[in-house]
Amino acid sequence: MSEDVELSHVNMDFGKFRAVNNVNVTIKAGEFFSFLGPSGCGKTTILRLISGFMDPTGGAVKIGGKDMIGIGPNMRPTALIFQNLALFPLMPVWENIAFGLEVRGVDKATRRAKAEELLKLVDLHDSADKKVSQLSGGQKQRVAIARALAVEPKVMLLDEPLSALDLKLRQHMRAELRAIQKRTGVTFIYITHDQGEALAMSDRVGVMSQGVLQQVGTPMEIYNNPANGFVASFVGENNVFEGTVKSLSNGVATFATSSGNFTSKVGPGVVKGTQAKIYVRPEHSFLQAKASTKTNSIPVDVAEMAFEGNFVNIFVKDAKGATHMVQAQNDPNASPPVRGSKQHMVFDTEDAVVLVDAATASH
């Protein structure tokens, strides 16, 4: 039903420019895997390498253990859902869905039946004979999914398919995609620059920057144990302090910054003397009236507050003028700190981590 996809030391050069740099990852059969990264980091290029629209300039792409180099997109067991969907506007909905079957020489009655069945799967019962232009954005989305599923791909490739939808529909379609993936058991490789989407939908996430795969892990690993500064700041918010590692013992770093010394966990590749940054999540930062001697503590002024309903974001400024964010649960019984009041921001050694900036080439 599904196959694994192995990218081993894949490079893709466009002239002098290396769009994909030594990417090395195995996506397991039946997994929902996301590539997450900012615009231009090489996500689409990776998808095109897997679907066969181009071959890597270095390394190998394997699907189900079989080397795919030189095999065209029409011969690979993959189906790609394009960023703009690329439905065929001159064919009715059902012919769109059945196109892959038509190609395989399936007779018309069977094609029609299969198309109707898939339309049911994606919750579009009466749209078989509609024109593509008569569908809404979300419905087009579903047709694109049905069209890709019709060829019973071993691997489904999705290039930011939800980016054109409004927020409500996007959230709905996330759940839908996830459900379809579970129901069909097909390997899904999903591309997005939306970290919320990647974390919510995926079994595992690969975070990319400038063609380099920075970290691969479950959403929780990525969020809780980012491998480097890029991953930490791309996935979620952080309070950041720059400085130098003064000493290391038992996995705890003493970190000297211009705002004082902090203690924290140590990320990969950090050694004594490293110029690096400390990252603390806003939900792990707290405000209190007195300075703490037991944990990390820094005097701040309360600058701004944003009430978000279930929680409140408090923006504070330290002596250097740098802004930090403290995220507190909404508590109707506690009064929030007053704007302009002097407070201390504290965070535990366990909740802070020293990280190097970003990998420039993966290993």
Next chain:
Amino acid sequence: MGELFRRYGYGLSITMVGLTAFWLLMLVVIPNLVLFEFSFKPYLPVVDLGGPKDVYSLKNYETFLNSPIHITIFWKTVLYSSLVTLTCLVLSYPLAYFLSKVCRPANAPTIFLLLLIPLWVSEILRSFAWFIILAFQGPLNALLLGLHVIHDPIRWLSGFNGVIIGLIYSYVLFMLFPIYNAISSLDTNQVEAAQDLGSSMWRTHWRVVIPHSKPGIASGCVMVFMLCAGSVIVPSTLASTNSRWFTEIIQQWMFEGLDWNTGAAYAFLLLVLCILFVSIVMRVLNVRLVDIAK
């Protein structure tokens, strides 16, 4: 119109509209109407003009229906114009696809320039050039003989061969450009989506690219067909003893027979019959006029 006035002011707007109207009326509408009227009148010596013999009739049109040779020539004109149209289509479609989807966008302008340069030379000179190239002792035969592709020189300019070659050369770009435009407007992802779903190259063209570019193909075909059927210079320059084009007969009536009346009737017959032919073909191929206008 209001937009035009706002943008260019009254003086300039009226001049522009006026000149266009003048051009349409004086150089297109009125001459054609005059010829149309001519075509229903008999060819008379000057003294009889306005006399009792100068009445409207269908005589001139009957002349055509009563001359089987002219009817045959008409059908041959339609047949060979269709052949030229089809050949232009077969030549242009792959080139148009290549230019819009395959070659690097940076190279396209250069290729277009190379294609366009021959158009800067007048049609009559181009026809003569082909006349020289295709001559029995001309360079083409010399080349083919030199390369040992053929053993005896070929008489290229026999039958309709010369005319066909000349017409293809003259009008192939009128086929290329509309198709190029149509294919360029196709989202490349559509082609890739078809490929990704397992489609072969042929099927991708048949089901995705050609349906999309049908308006361009249709307008290219109509244009080339009408240009061919109405061409005078190429058929008369590259003619052989037995390749008569319908326009040559019109010319004969008008300038050799000085019978403008019958000539005009023949001209309108050509126009009407060609329009009819094109409409029927469009109906058969399920293309509508609005598609072409797009």
